[in-house]
Amino acid sequence: MYDMRFVIVTGLSGAGKSQTLHFMEDFGFFCVDNLPPLLIPKFAELCFQSRGNIDKIAVVTDIRGGQFFNDMAECLSVLKQQGYPYEILFLEASDQVLIKRFKETRRRHPLASEGRVAYAIAEERSRLQYIKEKATYIIDTSDLLPKQLKEQLHHLFVENERYEGMTISLISFGYKYGLPLDADLVFDVRFLPNPFYVPSLKEHTGLEESVREYVLKQPETPIFISKLKDLLSFLIPGYIKEGKNELVIAVGCTGGMHRSVTIAEVIKEYLMAQGYKVMVEHRDINERR
Structure with missing residues (x-):
C-alpha cells in the first residue's frame, strides 16, 4: 500500500x-x-x-x-x-x-x-x-x-530496499580480550589445534587460505561444523517464530585470529546459502598484528 x-x-x-x-x-x-x-x-x-x-x-x-x-x-x-x-x-x-x-x-x-x-x-x-x-x-x-x-x-x-526475516551478526573474537557483550549464542573453538603454534601460520589469519586449510583439515573440525550447522538450523527458525529480528552469534578462540575466524567464515557461507542476511565482524583479528 x-x-x-x-x-x-x-x-x-x-x-x-x-x-x-x-x-x-x-x-x-x-x-x-x-x-x-x-x-x-x-x-x-x-x-x-x-x-x-x-x-x-x-x-x-x-x-x-x-x-x-x-x-x-x-x-x-x-x-x-x-x-x-x-x-x-x-x-x-x-x-x-x-x-x-x-x-x-x-x-x-x-x-x-x-x-x-x-x-x-x-x-x-x-x-x-x-x-x-x-x-x-x-x-x-x-x-x-x-x-x-x-x-x-x-x-x-541502500543495498536492500526492503527487509524481511532476521539479520544474523557473526562475531569472531579472542577470549583473552573478553566476550562480546551482546552475543546471543557463543561457541568455543579452543578445542581445535591452534595454528598459532605453527611457525609458518602464526602471523597469518583465518581469512587466509593457509590457515583455513590447516583448521579445516583437523579431524575434529568437520564433525564440529556439521553439528553446529544442525544446531543453527534448529534454533534460527525458532527465534524467528518468536519474533527475534537480530541474532548475534559469537565464535571464540584464544586470540581471535585463527580458528574462530575460519569457523565464522564457514558458518557465514552456510547461513547465506540458506538465504539469511549475515554480517560478519572479526573483532580481534588485528590485535597481535
Whole structure:
C-alpha cells in the first residue's frame, strides 16, 4: 500500500544516533532529530500523504525527550492501527565504551543530573528495553569506526530496499580480550589445534587460505561444523517464530585470529546459502598484528 521507508532511530545516549542521522541524510533520507513519540504518528501521516514526494524518512527519538519518551508504546500502537509500516533501528554500545565517549566529549548523560554516568546508563538501558525488543535492526557500535557504521547502514538501507526475516551478526573474537557483550549464542573453538603454534601460520589469519586449510583439515573440525550447522538450523527458525529480528552469534578462540575466524567464515557461507542476511565482524583479528 505504501512505497516508503519510515525508520525510527533510537537507542542509548552516546551510541551514535547523531552520526547515523548524518549518514541517513547522505543516503537521501529526510531526517528529523529528537521528535517526541506522540508526534511521530502525525508526522508519519503527513509523510505518507505526500504521495511519493518524500519516500525515505528517518526520525530520531530517545531519552532526551524526557517524560515524552514514555509515550513510545502508544506511538507504535497508533502507527500500527493507522496501517503505516515502519522500521526501528536501535543503536547500543557497551557500558565501557559509552562511559569513555562521555568522558572524552565532556557531555553530560541526559539522565545524569545527579550521580555517576554508569548509573544513568543502567537506568537508560532499563527504560529502553521495551523498544529494543521491538527493534527491526540492532547495531552495536562499540567496536565500529564511523566508516564501518556507514557500511552497515548502507547495507541495510541502500543495498536492500526492503527487509524481511532476521539479520544474523557473526562475531569472531579472542577470549583473552573478553566476550562480546551482546552475543546471543557463543561457541568455543579452543578445542581445535591452534595454528598459532605453527611457525609458518602464526602471523597469518583465518581469512587466509593457509590457515583455513590447516583448521579445516583437523579431524575434529568437520564433525564440529556439521553439528553446529544442525544446531543453527534448529534454533534460527525458532527465534524467528518468536519474533527475534537480530541474532548475534559469537565464535571464540584464544586470540581471535585463527580458528574462530575460519569457523565464522564457514558458518557465514552456510547461513547465506540458506538465504539469511549475515554480517560478519572479526573483532580481534588485528590485535597481535
